[in-house]
Amino acid sequence: MAGTGNQIVEVSTKPFVGQKPGTSGLRKKVAVFQQPHYLENFVQSVLDVLIDRGEGGPGKTLVVGGDGRFFNRQAIQTILRLAAANGYAKAIVGRDGILSTPAASCVIRGRKADGGLILSASHNPGGPEGDFGIKYNVAAGGPATESLTNAFHARSETIERYRTLDGKPEVDLGREGLTTMGAMAVDVIDPVADYAALMETLFDMEGIAGLFREGFTMRFDAMHAVTGPYAVKILEGRLGAAPGTVVNGMPLEDFGGGHPDPNLTYAKELADLMMSESAPDFGAASDGDGDRNMVLGRGVFVNPSDSLAVLAANAELIPGYRGRMTGVARSMPTSRAVDRVAAKRGWECHETPTGWKYFGTLLDAGRVTLCGEESFGTGSDHVREKDGLWAVLAWLNVIAARAQTVEQILFDHWANYGRTFYSRHDYEGLDAEKAGALMDHVRSLDLKGRALAGVPVVLHDDFSYVDPVDGSRASGQGIRIEREDGARLVVRLSGTGTEGATLRLYLERYEPDSTKHGQGAQEALADLIRATRDLLSLEERFGSETPTVIT
Ligand code: G1P
Ligand code: ZN
Numbered sequence: 001m002a003g004t005g006n007q008i009v010e011v012s013t014k015p016f017v018g019q020k021p022g023t024s025g026l027r028k029k030v031a032v033f034q035q036p037h038y039l040e041n042f043v044q045s046v047l048d049v050l051i052d053r054g055e056g057g058p059g060k061t062l063v064v065g066g067d068g069r070f071f072n073r074q075a076i077q078t079i080l081r082l083a084a085a086n087g088y089a090k091a092i093v094g095r096d097g098i099l100s101t102p103a104a105s106c107v108i109r110g111r112k113a114d115g116g117l118i119l120s121a122s123h124n125p126g127g128p129e130g131d132f133g134i135k136y137n138v139a140a141g142g143p144a145t146e147s148l149t150n151a152f153h154a155r156s157e158t159i160e161r162y163r164t165l166d167g168k169p170e171v172d173l174g175r176e177g178l179t180t181m182g183a184m185a186v187d188v189i190d191p192v193a194d195y196a197a198l199m200e201t202l203f204d205m206e207g208i209a210g211l212f213r214e215g216f217t218m219r220f221d222a223m224h225a226v227t228g229p230y231a232v233k234i235l236e237g238r239l240g241a242a243p244g245t246v247v248n249g250m251p252l253e254d255f256g257g258g259h260p261d262p263n264l265t266y267a268k269e270l271a272d273l274m275m276s277e278s279a280p281d282f283g284a285a286s287d288g289d290g291d292r293n294m295v296l297g298r299g300v301f302v303n304p305s306d307s308l309a310v311l312a313a314n315a316e317l318i319p320g321y322r323g324r325m326t327g328v329a330r331s332m333p334t335s336r337a338v339d340r341v342a343a344k345r346g347w348e349c350h351e352t353p354t355g356w357k358y359f360g361t362l363l364d365a366g367r368v369t370l371c372g373e374e375s376f377g378t379g380s381d382h383v384r385e386k387d388g389l390w391a392v393l394a395w396l397n398v399i400a401a402r403a404q405t406v407e408q409i410l411f412d413h414w415a416n417y418g419r420t421f422y423s424r425h426d427y428e429g430l431d432a433e434k435a436g437a438l439m440d441h442v443r444s445l446d447l448k449g450r451a452l453a454g455v456p457v458v459l460h461d462d463f464s465y466v467d468p469v470d471g472s473r474a475s476g477q478g479i480r481i482e483r484e485d486g487a488r489l490v491v492r493l494s495g496t497g498t499e500g501a502t503l504r505l506y507l508e509r510y511e512p513d514s515t516k517h518g519q520g521a522q523e524a525l526a527d528l529i530r531a532t533r534d535l536l537s538l539e540e541r542f543g544s545e546t547p548t549v550i551t
Contacts, residue, residue: 025136049148066289104116106383204400220247262293264294305330486510488506490506
């Protein structure tokens with residue numbers, strides 16, 4: 001019976017090449033996802049694997065939501081039809097199809113769902129010409145591990161049919177409450193409530209509200225992405241920040257034409273404001289799906305590696321972490337500033353490959369409490385994703401408890417632990433073959449014992465990792481070149497881009513002398529930067545050695 005919207009139908013299909021999830025899910029141009037059967041194939045591949053493992057399908061609950069970018073709503077309807085046709089008992093969906101990545105993780109955990117599909121290409125531009133993405137998070141709330149994403153990919157290469165409902169029924173995503181899709185229950189929920197309630201349990205909300213009552217000023221740039229409704233509700237609604245504190249707070253399908261990545265290049269307006277005479281006390285921004293954060297004080301930018309170290313050092317001031325810090329973890333290219341805090345406190349400290357998924361086992365095992373990446377990702381064991389607004393609230397909590405400015409907090413931290421000057425230089429849109437050749441070249445160099453900017457190299461390897469909890473291995477995770485004085489260069493290629501290749505260079509140098517802590521990072525790293533560009537022959541290889549983004 002066609003057209004009833006309740007009949008399960010099997011549609012025959014053929015595999016698409018390249019449905020291979022990268023650092024964070026499957027990301028492609030919107031046009032790729034819009035091809036007939038493309039999304040259905042991938043979702044069915046995911047569901048087939050989950051059903052085989054007893055983690056999906058009959059009797060199970062699936063969370064679905066996204067960052068609101070173009071194609072989000074349509075994709076959600078497609079996913080709901082497939083979930084229903086594959087026997088799911090229930091789907092939990094954010095109203096209007098909205099769930100930030102950390103909120104999705106919070107909902108999966110809090111409502112004891114069996115997993116979730118999150119629709120996002122994070123900070124990549126949106127709109128019909130932009131990017132779209134989809135990733136699966138497991139019942140613990142975190143991104144699927146590599147063995148799972150490899151299984152999705154393998155399945156997508158042999159898929160011959162998918163199950164859906166005929167008549168293309170749709171759920172009214174604008175109305176909260178219970179409804180159905182075929183035989184599956186669908187609960188359309190307030191996308192903010194669960195998350196806001198979780199934040200209440202972690203932070204000294206009264207202390208932060210007191211800060212705002214005393215006239216503390218802030219700007220939060222939501223970059224027309226998903227965090228707007230969360231930030232308005234929590235910062236302005238709950239904590240009493242002045243109306244208008246949140247700017248660009250309305251999520252737009254194309255993010256207002258912007259590039260919703262909170263860094264000094266793409267959140268330039270905020271950065272400029274914070275460096276100007278009229279800067280508020282505190283500035284922050286978040287990305288497309290709400291998991292990244294950038295924080296700034298009046299006249300200072302807080303490097304994300306430093307942010308992790310400062311939050312770890314001050315965790316005792318935050319009620320949700322007082323007395324329960326066990327360890328910290330950072331991705332390999334993240335600066336080693338946090339290692340110094342861990343060493344002083346006697347905590348475990350882990351260096352993991354790039355990507356949040358590598359923190360999951362450590363968080364689940366209770367071996368780390370806070371973790372972070374240099375790529376503007378900071379988080380904790382409260383969910384299994386990095387969390388932009390969480391980091392902002394954590395900073396506000398620390399500012400309120402210490403009654404200091406961001407600048408004072410930073411300089412105090414450096415005075416205690418020394419400063420790790422740090423910068424990442426990105427080269428976007430490179431020819432993929434040439435970028436691959438560069439990586440082969442750097443790998444093949446025998447640098448140990450040779451000098452880099454005058455100081456001998458003591459370590460030169462391609463980072464590999466053995467997970468201390470489950471023993472799983474990852475190799476080829478980026479080239480580390482470390483000097484005798486502790487300065488370090490890391491070279492790797494991005495795994496999240498959708499066009500050509502992006503080369504990332506990560507540079508750091510430790511400076512214990514506090515009379516030198518006022519220097520700018522680029523200045524402090526100038527020798528290392530020069531030596532790196534020469535070592536890699538960037539000018540000869542790519543016709544330019546000027547990065548497209550510097551953070
Ligand atoms: C980038 C970041 C990485 C982060 C990922 C997802 O991945 O470098 O730290 O986990 O985005 O937000 P990359 O493009 O470098 O593979
Ligand atoms: Zn993101």
